[in-house]
Amino acid sequence: xxxxxxxxxxxxxxxxxxxxxxxxxxxxxxxxxxxxxxxxxxxxxxxxxxxxxxxxxxxxxxxxxxxxxxxxxxxxxxxxxx
Amino acid sequence: xxxxxxxxxxxxxxxxxxxxxxxxxxxxxxxxxxxxxxxxxxxxxxxxxxxxxxxxxxxxxxxxxxxxxxxxxxxxxxxxxxxxxxxxxxxxxxxxxxxxxxxxxxxxxxxxxxxxxxxxxxxxxxxxxxxxxxxxxx
Numbered sequence: 001x002x003x004x005x006x007x008x009x010x011x012x013x014x015x016x017x018x019x020x021x022x023x024x025x026x027x028x029x030x031x032x033x034x035x036x037x038x039x040x041x042x043x044x045x046x047x048x049x050x051x052x053x054x055x056x057x058x059x060x061x062x063x064x065x066x067x068x069x070x071x072x073x074x075x076x077x078x079x080x081x082x
Numbered sequence: 083x084x085x086x087x088x089x090x091x092x093x094x095x096x097x098x099x100x101x102x103x104x105x106x107x108x109x110x111x112x113x114x115x116x117x118x119x120x121x122x123x124x125x126x127x128x129x130x131x132x133x134x135x136x137x138x139x140x141x142x143x144x145x146x147x148x149x150x151x152x153x154x155x156x157x158x159x160x161x162x163x164x165x166x167x168x169x170x171x172x173x174x175x176x177x178x179x180x181x182x183x184x185x186x187x188x189x190x191x192x193x194x195x196x197x198x199x200x201x202x203x204x205x206x207x208x209x210x211x212x213x214x215x216x217x218x219x220x
Contacts, residue, residue, distance in 0.1 A: 019157065038129075039191040040154040043207045046188075050209060057209070062188040 001079050006072045009052065017041070017048050027069030053079065090178060091170040094217060095134065095142035099159040099166060103133045103147045110135050110143075122147075127193035130155065134197070144169065144197075167205070167213040175202060175218040182206055187214075 011025045018036040031037040037045070049071070050056055055078040065071050100106040103122050110116045118136035125132055129149050134142045148155035158166060172178050183189065183206075190205035190213065202218040 036153050038154050039205065040158075040213075043190055043209070043213065044154070046209055057188075059183045059186060059188040062209075063183075 001076070003072050003076055006053075006075050006079075007068070010049070010068065010071065010075075013048055013052055014045065017044050025068050027072060028067055030067040049075070055079070087178070087181070090174065091172050091216070093141060093168070094171045095144040095169040096165055097144045097146055097167040097169060097215070098164050099155050100145045100147055100164075101159065103131060103145050106145050106147075107133060107135065110137075123197045124149075125193075125196050127191070127195070132197050142169075167215050169215040169217060171217050171219055173219050175204065175216055178216065179204055179206070 007025060007027070011023065014023045014025060014034070014037075015021050018034065018041060020034070020036055023034060031042065046057065046062055053075055055075065057074060057078075061074050065074065107119055111119065114137075116135050116137060120134040122131050122133045124130070131147045131149065133145045135145065137143050146155065148159070155166075179189070187206040187208050190207050192202070192204045194200045195203045195217070198217050201220075204216050205213060206216065207213050
């Protein structure tokens with residue numbers, strides 16, 4: 001799967017999970033850019049991403065994710081390996 | 083024998099989301115006659131007001147009222163989620179946290195809480211919505 005496809009899927013997932021249809025993600029988007037993306041919402045997002053992409057992140061991967069670009073890279077890496 | 087996680091974590095509380103703490107404590111006073119009910123305390127980092135009720139010896143219910151800035155807890159409450167985390171008091175937070183992170187848990191938040199005299203607290207999860215709060219004893 002290409003990175004732009006992952007971004008589009010993540011955008012839809014963020015809109016659904018954070019209940020905000022105005023969200024437009026870019027690789028530079030981070031938690032500070034989206035009001036609803038707090039630490040607890042981050043847990044929901046991780047769970048939703050893992051289900052949606054049928055992958056499982058490691059603890060260190062999750063803690064290294066500082067922006068959407070990092071999330072995309074992790075997902076892309078997982079999907080490429082499998 | 084190596085002490086288990088369980089040996090090093092003393093159960094302290096279950097966290098429960100409420101709309102209004104003043105209203106929520108009423109039945110605990112009027113019906114259950116619990117007497118050890120703390121004063122509401124604002125926890126700045128979490129954007130909540132909390133209140134502890136001792137429901138058994140050393141075991142507490144933590145009532146959590148999200149403020150306007152905490153949209154996630156308010157949404158969870160609307161969805162019917164009330165009890166959402168377990169709190170444990172621990173002696174060696176740093177070491178235990180390291181072990182949990184190596185066991186598949188990830189750090190959700192790390193802060194000093196007004197509710198515990200500004201002691202360090204961390205929330206961790208295993209990604210299955212198993213939210214756990216660890217409170218440093220020292």
